[in-house]
Amino acid sequence: MVERVTLYRAPTTAADADAIATWLRERVDADVTVRDRFLDRHADDDLAEAFARARVLDPYERETGNEMLGIVRYEERAIDHPERAGGVIYDGQQVQRALGARLPTDERSLDHLHVPLLDxxxxxxxxxxxxxxxxxxxxxxxxxxSVPGLFEAPAKPEAYYQEQQRHAMLSGDAPPREVLENQVDGEFLVEDDPRTTDVINGYVLQAIEYLATGSAFCDDERCRLHNAHRQPSVIEAQLRDPAFCETHAERYG
Known part of the structure; x- marks a missing residue:
């Protein structure tokens, strides 16, 4: 049973950890608290190297990591100045292990869930x-x-990719993301979207559900615990009524 949930702020993103905590307190029987950015609280001299080892080098190669001095220096700057970082994918499980190893020893039990919001x-x-x-x-x-993962991971509407291809055929290069976002009709989230916090509520609840029951996801596409793989499905699951299927409404509604 999850008795405590600690959220960590991501100040360079549109995610409001305090608002998420308020939403959770109305739905879970746990003590929900908010702390400042995880990497500010728990960074040590080796954390930059851990991020360098977790770098994805090629989308089709399993091997990760580049510990050249310049890369490690970049990761040091990204920890100290996150607003200057970006354009890198990290192995989420490696990062999870690295951050888990830096939790205080007396806070690692499974009844105290830690949820770093990351940029x-x-x-x-x-x-x-x-x-x-x-x-x-x-x-x-x-x-x-991953807050940027909310905008980048779920696939966008088909019209987005069609417009991307059309622009590339006409101009020979890919259009800026902002151009596509303004030209394409459809439901999808964009960077700094004002709906970010509301959508993240459901993803944090999935983390609580997983630690409490061993199962995070719901088959009902209208439920906040549904694992949506496309942006329109994210909108449907996280922002449309009903918020939960009948089963999860009994627990969280």
């Missing part, structure tokens, strides 16, 4: 298709939630 893009390796996949969350202890 990093996380991925997991797919054995079925031999490639990396961006993820919104990596469940377990700690449960990692």
């Amino acid at each position: 990093r893009v996380l991925g997991t390796w797919g054995d079925h298709d031999k490639r990396w996949h961006k993820r919104v969350n990596v469940l377990g202890q700690p449960a990692l939630l």
